[in-house]
Amino acid sequence: MDILKNAHRLPVLDWNLNFFGGHYQKVANDWQVPMDKHQAFELIFVIEGREGLSIEHESYTLNQGDFVLIPPGFRHTAHAIDHLTYFCFHFDLDEPNFIVQLIQNSPIYFPKGESLNRDICPILHELIALVSLSADYSFKDKMQIQIYLSQILMIFSELIPAKSAATNANQSRYAKIIAESLKSTLNDAILHPVDGDTEPISIADLMASIGISEGYGNRVFKDAYGFSPQKYLSELKLKWAKKMLLKPQFSVAEIAATLGYQNASHFSRQFKRWTKMSPKTYRQIVAKT
Known part of the structure; x- marks a missing residue:
């Protein structure tokens, strides 16, 4: 007898959601980061001041409240322009179709006041508020970080067309x-x-x-x-x-x-x-x- 014959099922979730490198800092005006690239997404948010970025030979100037989403493998450099305090983190998810669709459909630069920026910035401020000077994080803190990252990914998913083709x-x-x-x-x-x-x-x-x-x-x-x-x-x-x-x-x-x-x-x-x-x-x- 099949006791689940008429069951309506949810999908099995067997993936890794990675969050790392999260930090904020205030830097001097001569601060700069040499050319680099990562195998995960990087989000950089300007809390105060201004930051200059070069991403695959495109230049961006970020003012307070702006952020960028740098896709995996994109070469980039960064430097302070004026009284810069920034927050950044890296994330990855082993859901290849979502990652490829996000790379295809997401812009890199999200200026302050733009719709998606308005939705994500409050979550970024919640993440910043979690930063501990002692770096002693509880299980509850880590779960809260995962919740915030999941909320951000849900917002980014709105950029992906509903009928996007699946690829393996x-x-x-x-x-x-x-x-x-x-x-x-x-x-x-x-x-x-x-x-x-x-x-x-x-x-x-x-x-x-x-x-x-x-x-x-x-x-x-x-x-x-x-x-x-x-x-x-x-x-x-x-x-x-x-x-x-x-x-x-x-x-x-x-x-x-x-x-x-x-x-x-x-x-x-x-x-x-x-x-x-x-x-x-x-x-x-x-x-x-």
Whole structure:
């Protein structure tokens, strides 16, 4: 006899929710953190003053009440700007689909007054209030930290579309590695060229360096993100192209070489496919705005 034949069940929860590195401190104006990256999320919240951050070559200035959420594997540096007191912590959850979906759908910067910031900041202040000078934490304190972190994750989950596609753990991991590798490889090639020109990025070579076939890598990337690695790389190049076209000291030929194109004509044709206008026209239009 099946005594649970008509039972309505809750899911089995068998995961690890990790919280570590939580601290706050007031620092001098010459305080800085060298380039670093982590295998977990990092949340940095400015309690007072201002903090400067560089995250994968994007710059942010955080004022009092602002926070950032730095995804796993993203390189970043930090420095004090003015009378900085900050709070930060790291967290991870071995629920790969949630992690990948959060990376895909969450912005990095959450300014004060923005809706999600308003929801999370009171919880951050509760966490800060738990910080003990003696570092002697009871079981109740630790459970309360886990409750606060769970509340924060519930709020972040609102960023994820309700019908997001599920991916298995291995696919999620490889998709994330491919995306991070493409971005860091392109950024390094542009910002630190070896011989003045940037070699075209080979997606096949990148897949091989990760230890997977190109076909498998393309498939898991598209399953996770909804588009191909080549399209993602093109979007990264377009973003860089637009940035460089805003700077008159770079000629179209120099931009083409920096982005790994054989010549300016090839780059111009590709840019026109992206934007429906030539690099020269784009530069002229943006210069007038």
